[in-house]
Structures are given as C-alpha cells and as structure tokens.
Amino acid sequence: MQDVTYRRPATLQEAVQLLKDNGPTARVLAGGTDIIVMARERRRDTSMFVDIKAIPELTGIRFDASEGLTLGAATPLYQIYRNETIQRLYPCLVDSASLIGGTAVQGRASFGGNLCNAGPAADSIPSLIVLEGKARIVGPNGERTVAVEDFCTAPGRNVLEAGEILVSLSFPAPQPNSGARFLRFIPRNEMDIAVVNAATSLRFEGNNVVAARIAIGAVAPRPLFVPAAGAALVGKPLTDESIAAAASASRDAATPIDDMRGSVRQRKHLSYVLTERTIRDAAHRARGEALEH
Amino acid sequence: MSNRIIINTVINGEPTEFLADERDSLLEALRERIGLTGVKEGCNNGNCGACAVIMDGRLVNSCLVLAAETEGANITTVEGLAKGGELTPLQQTFLEDAALQCGICTPGFLVAATALLEQNPHPSEHEIRYWLAGNLCRCTGYDKIIRAVQHAAERSA
C-alpha cells in the first residue's frame, strides 16, 4: 500500500475538517472491506484514512416506535442482523446484512460503506430503497438529507460532495400489514457478487395493496428504483396478474450488460423472477406468515 | 517514508506494544512485527479467511484491518487457542478427523470455528457451513472440516 496517514477523529466536525483539508485522496474508512483492498491494489489513490468509527453518531442502532429506525452509517452488519428489533420489524435489512460477504466481512462491513461504494450489485441498496431509507449527510456546508434511491449516480459514484460524510440511514416506523423482502441470485449459496438482486416492500389495507416499492440491482449502472413495478400492484388485491405486471415492469426497466456472471437475457429473466418472488415473500411477511425457504 | 506509530493491544491475553507503519495491515503487523506467523496470508483481499483473527469478540479478516485501528483492542490468533500446551477440543478433532492436508487454511478455520462455538456451542451443519463460507480450503473438500467442528461441539456437551 502507498504511504498513508491514519486518523481517528472523535467528532463529526473534526472528520469533515480532515477531509476538507486533505482533499480527495483522504478517504473515509468505515469497515474497510472495500476501501482497504482498493487502496492496497492502487485502485484508489489514498493519502489518508479518516476512520469514522469513533464518532458517536456514526455507529449504533436507535429505534423509536413513532420516529422509526436510525442506523449509524458505520454500524457493522453483524450488529444489524443480531438486533432483535430489526429482526422483528425490519427483516428485509437482515436479508441483506446476512448475505454480504462471510462472517468475517460482516464483522466489519457497514450499510453506509456499501451505499457509498455505490456498486451496481451492492446487496444492501435495494433493501434501503424499498424501506424508504433517507441518508443524512453532513459536510463543510452543513447538513442535508437524500433519499437512498437518489444517492448513487454511476458505478462507484454518489452524490457526496468534497468533505461530506454519510452520517446515518433512517427508516420510517413500519406500518401495520406491511412487509418487505430482499433476494439475490448467485451461482453458489454464499460469498459471491449478485447476478441480479431485488427487494420489494408492500402495505395492505384489507385485501388491497395500498403501497408498493420495488428495486433491482446488478441490471443498470446503479441500483434501480422501479416505481412502475410498484404502481402495477397498488389499488387492488394481489393477484397472479398484478404480480406478473409488476415483474414485467422490472424486466423492462432493467438495462443489464453481458459479463462473466451473466448475460443480458439471463439478467432480464432474473429481474422478472426475483421481483415476483420478493413480492410473494413480502406479502407473506405483511400477513405475519413465515417464509417457506 | 510512512509514519511509524506505537500501538498498544492485548494479543492472546498478553498486553502487547508494537511499532507499525500507519499503512500496515493487522496481518502484516502480526506476522512481520510481532512474529505470530500462525496467521496466514492467502488472498490479501478478504476472500479466503486464512488471516482470520478474533478482535474484540468478533471474527475479522486481519488483511482487511489496519494495524492502526487496533489501539486498545483485544486480539486472539491461532497461537492463543491452546492453553499451556493443551490443545482445545476443536484442535484435537481437527487432528483426529484429518481436517487438514497442506494446512495453510487451518489457522483461519480454527479461529473462525472457535468464534462460532463461543456464541453457538451446538450449531447445525447448515450453521457451520454458512459461518465458515468465508474460509476457503483447496485440499480437504470441506466435509472433514465440518465433521471436526461437529465432533468438537459434541465433546463440549
């Protein structure tokens, strides 16, 4: 690795100042599972690591029945999937957190790092989108909030400006009769990059779907929020026809590439299949039923 | 010249102070500065698990941790498993069940499986396979490793 300086600021202000003073080669260090490898392989010119894990707002899990859930952006995944409130109320976050890397990666990796890294196949982002995640950002010019679906802009690129830090991710309190599910397709059972991934959240009133959000990944330059897919479900009971319409909308929205992990045709097909499966599973969860697999 | 810093940790129960470059990974520091060469380098990018250690109670890959991040941390490597020359039940069953051939992956598997058994003393086969999915072995075909972990769990009934 090239020569680097390591800093572990105790406050957000200090961290923002360090990033501002040291320019673009000063890199935020959360779990390090992406950035340490990239710095070592010289894929990111790095002069300084600004370790954000000692900053109180950046770690930890806070839940309030009316405010909802707030996750410090650098909270490691294993703390997220072991949290009982998250297991009960936000199982879709557990789906994502428990699939990223293996146990040793989950001991360090964070949702904030996964989101900021802005990989098209990132396994947390579809879940963060369908759960209406809001990214709180603090930087040299103050504070702002960005919806997760607007956070990534291109492969490896996001909306953060020089000196800005993603502080936390917030999610509204779950509504009654709602449920969400994330699934990914890979050729083996674990430890691989998604060929396609998808998430769906649903809310019912009586028999009718009254809200639906669907997002798919690894099929476009950035994780894709597909409002047309959700819209195909809303205002009616969930039927095979409405599910097929939503899944077709996902397939139509996907603009994948051919690579060693999958072809365009396979990825289009998987967008359909995973959308369908996540809708069915989200509906089970909304009704309080256990999933079959 | 990279900056040199002094780091204070507890490694395998011993308070340990060492000098490291700010760019050193924990893997490099353990092997090259502290001499704990049981920790292995396989891939150096987080994929193989040969460099796994337990840091403050959680399993991590030491190639994905900076030495500088370990100030004040408590670290267990494969060298810290046996106490007073006495192998742990898991180390014993690895030998009995022939859960290793060339052995380069073994320290990582031992440390990872130790972390598993600490928090889940009686894991199912599925739980063992899932937990160890980040550890790669090119020799054994995994079944013997899984069996050794199961046998160790049975022994600690």
Ligand SMILES: Cc1cc2nc3c(=O)[nH]c(=O)nc-3n(C[C@H](O)[C@H](O)[C@H](O)COP(=O)(O)OP(=O)(O)OC[C@H]3O[C@@H](n4cnc5c(N)ncnc54)[C@H](O)[C@@H]3O)c2cc1C
């Ligand atoms: C073996 C292995 C397996 C993996 N498997 C998967 C997988 O299955 N699915 C998947 O999606 N990913 C996977 N990854 C990639 C990686 O683990 C994830 O993207 C992880 O969530 C990154 O989080 P981190 O905290 O380690 O990020 P870091 O590496 O610390 O940071 C990632 C990037 O985001 C920036 N950053 C981090 N936090 C902030 C913040 N709060 N504010 C501003 N910028 C920030 C950093 O500067 C860096 O550019 C894998 C990685 C490895 C090594």
Ligand code: FES
């Ligand atoms: S050497 Fe660290 S995971 Fe392979």
Ligand code: FES
């Ligand atoms: S025994 Fe050779 S790699 Fe596992």
